[in-house]
Amino acid sequence: xxxxxxxxxxxxxxxxxxxxxxxxxxxxxxxxxxxxxxxxxxxxxxxxxxxxxxxxxxxxxxxxxxxxxxxxxxxxxxxxxxxxxxxxxxxxxxxxxxxxxxxxxxxxxxxxxxxxxxxxxxxxxxxxxxxxxxxxxxxxxxxxxxxxxxxxxxxxxxxxxxxxxxxxxxxxxxxxxxxxxxxxxxxxxxxxxxxxxxxxxxxxxxxxxxxxxxxxxxxxxxxxxxxxxxxxxxxxxxxxxxxxxxxxxxxxxxxxxxxxxxxxxxxxxxxxxxxxxxxxxxxxxxxxxxxxxxxxxxxxxxxxxxxxxxxxxxxxxxxxxxxxxxxxxxxxxxxxxxxxxxxxxxxxxxxxxxxxxxxxxxxxxxxxxxxxxxxxxxxxxxxxxxxxxxxxxxxxxxxxxxxxxxxxxxxxxx
Numbered sequence: 001x002x003x004x005x006x007x008x009x010x011x012x013x014x015x016x017x018x019x020x021x022x023x024x025x026x027x028x029x030x031x032x033x034x035x036x037x038x039x040x041x042x043x044x045x046x047x048x049x050x051x052x053x054x055x056x057x058x059x060x061x062x063x064x065x066x067x068x069x070x071x072x073x074x075x076x077x078x079x080x081x082x083x084x085x086x087x088x089x090x091x092x093x094x095x096x097x098x099x100x101x102x103x104x105x106x107x108x109x110x111x112x113x114x115x116x117x118x119x120x121x122x123x124x125x126x127x128x129x130x131x132x133x134x135x136x137x138x139x140x141x142x143x144x145x146x147x148x149x150x151x152x153x154x155x156x157x158x159x160x161x162x163x164x165x166x167x168x169x170x171x172x173x174x175x176x177x178x179x180x181x182x183x184x185x186x187x188x189x190x191x192x193x194x195x196x197x198x199x200x201x202x203x204x205x206x207x208x209x210x211x212x213x214x215x216x217x218x219x220x221x222x223x224x225x226x227x228x229x230x231x232x233x234x235x236x237x238x239x240x241x242x243x244x245x246x247x248x249x250x251x252x253x254x255x256x257x258x259x260x261x262x263x264x265x266x267x268x269x270x271x272x273x274x275x276x277x278x279x280x281x282x283x284x285x286x287x288x289x290x291x292x293x294x295x296x297x298x299x300x301x302x303x304x305x306x307x308x309x310x311x312x313x314x315x316x317x318x319x320x321x322x323x324x325x326x327x328x329x330x331x332x333x334x335x336x337x338x339x340x341x342x343x344x345x346x347x348x349x350x351x352x353x354x355x356x357x358x359x360x361x362x363x364x365x366x367x368x369x370x371x372x373x374x375x376x377x378x379x380x381x382x383x384x385x386x387x388x389x390x391x392x393x394x395x396x397x398x399x400x401x402x403x404x405x406x407x408x409x410x411x412x413x414x
Contacts, residue, residue, distance in 0.1 A: 001046060002096065002098070004049075006052050006088070007052060007053055023105070023219075024037075024106050029228070034051075038072060040111075042070070046113065047071065048072070049067060050092060051075070052077045054078065075095070077092050084189030099176065103173050106217055108216055108236060110239065111130070111173070112241040120175040120207075125150075125206055127175065128175045128208075129171075129174055129207070131168045131170055131211070133316070133327065135320075135323045138321060141154065141157060142154075142155040148207075152201055154197065154201050166309075180197075245369055246287045246371060247290050247368065251381065255272075257270055258270045264297055266310055274405040277324075279325070281405070287375070288370070291330065294383070296335035298344065300344075301340065312329055312331075330364055336348070336351075356386035357387065377393045378395075378411065396410060
């Protein structure tokens with residue numbers, strides 16, 4: 001698979017760090033971020049690169065040459081006249097004979113690319129977007145997808161958005177079929193998101209690939225400082241799903257939100273005090289944060305899947321406004337006992353995922369390559385403790401509507 005890296009931006013927001021070199025050549029540690037990208041991809045078997053350049057592009061070509069000194073092959077396209085962040089793709093499309101990986105040259109990442117590629121092949125779409133939650137979804141472009149992760153809406157920063165939404169943000173890494181470039185766009189400058197990708201929403205041809213792996217741009221001095229620290233601490237590499245992960249699993253009702261019995265009305269959902277602070281502490285640690293919750297109200301016919309999704313969207317929106325995010329939510333909709341008016345009969349059975357059984361933990365471990373023995377379960381009930389123990393996790397119990405922050409600090413060693 002060919003790797004196309006867009007490295008032509010001027011980087012005006014980060015010019016105070018380095019104004020005499022292209023943004024992708026700014027160093028993190030002792031290497032340009034563009035070199036870190038190339039080395040990460042080379043380690044995973046990708047060695048065919050095409051780099052689009054423009055502003056101060058000679059700095060890039062002089063440093064990398066044909067790529068042989070770095071064990072890869074590099075070609076260049078010099079964008080002499082600004083074409084927008086996607087216009088160059090139309091100029092090089094004769095070199096793109098198969099699906100290609102498209103990334104920005106100023107993004108620090110370490111992801112399991114082969115896992116990403118395999119997912120793209122399984123879905124069989126024209127485009128797969130690498131998506132993730134972040135600490136500021138309220139001012140980020142949001143990706144909305146259906147249950148099969150087919151993208152239905154793409155909300156840019158300026159677009160009106162629903163009151164509650166899932167924290168799913170485009171990370172700037174894409175796998176794209178060259179067929180996308182067969183269209184004619186009558187514009188001098190072509191915008192990747194608005195002109196090429198956003199029109200694919202709702203067509204069934206574009207999918208989201210949700211991941212907890214590290215992907216951050218360094219577009220401002222503040223973000224540059226953050227990604228530099230993360231890289232030097234080893235956090236960037238450790239978050240790759242090629243390495244075993246650690247997680248803190250959290251119950252929902254009575255742990256994250258105020259306990260009201262069987263929660264069926266979104267108006268009754270209220271985050272407990274210090275929950276956002278607790279989750280931010282996990283976000284800044286070596287642990288993933290994953291919610292594991294029984295929701296028998298679905299099987300009982302008291303809440304639909306769509307209504308439950310909206311409740312969880314409210315949870316993610318409230319957390320996002322506080323700068324916190326969840327890596328994943330797993331819920332069991334089943335219930336073993338029949339006899340409820342309006343119950344959903346196909347969900348009324350004794351499943352393997354309902355706590356105290358460990359099925360949801362096993363699903364998360366497979367999805368995120370988690371070492372359950374190095375992970376924690378925090379909850380407020382006997383079922384939570386039994387489920388965590390059955391999964392092989394260490395367990396910390398709190399009181400219902402209790403102090404999650406203290407438990408989190410205990411788990412992460414603060």
